[in-house]
Amino acid sequence: MTDPDDPRKDQLSGSVRRRRERRERWLREGERPMGRNLALIGALGWLVVVPALAGLFAGRWLDDRAGGGIFWTAALLFAGVVLGGWLAWHRIGQER
Structure with a gap:
């Protein structure tokens, strides 16, 4: 069972969110x-x-x-x- 208060879940969702933001910025701005x-x-x-x-x-x-x-x-x-x-x-x- 997964615990809804598990801190690893917060870390995972934060990591996914950062990766999505970086990808969107890369698509918008292109490579440096x-x-x-x-x-x-x-x-x-x-x-x-x-x-x-x-x-x-x-x-x-x-x-x-x-x-x-x-x-x-x-x-x-x-x-x-x-x-x-x-x-x-x-x-x-x-x-x-």
């Missing part, structure tokens, strides 16, 4: 132009690279001030890559 796809790829690259480089340079500067090692460089580089990944993920979510 290649230039727009390339622009998105370029923007995603910059969204990851810029925070990573900012973290790298800030970390090198802090390590020089602190007297050596790569503690701040590694930590801020990692933070920059994570921030860039989050920004790219958020940007992709806007395209849907």
Whole structure:
């Protein structure tokens, strides 16, 4: 028996509704132009690279001030890559 209050039923109906909306939008608008796809790829690259480089340079500067090692460089580089990944993920979510 199926339970009418089953949360999987809500997930399934939501998934079907989103797919139908996407299909209707595709039929109405057609495929996205290649230039727009390339622009998105370029923007995603910059969204990851810029925070990573900012973290790298800030970390090198802090390590020089602190007297050596790569503690701040590694930590801020990692933070920059994570921030860039989050920004790219958020940007992709806007395209849907």
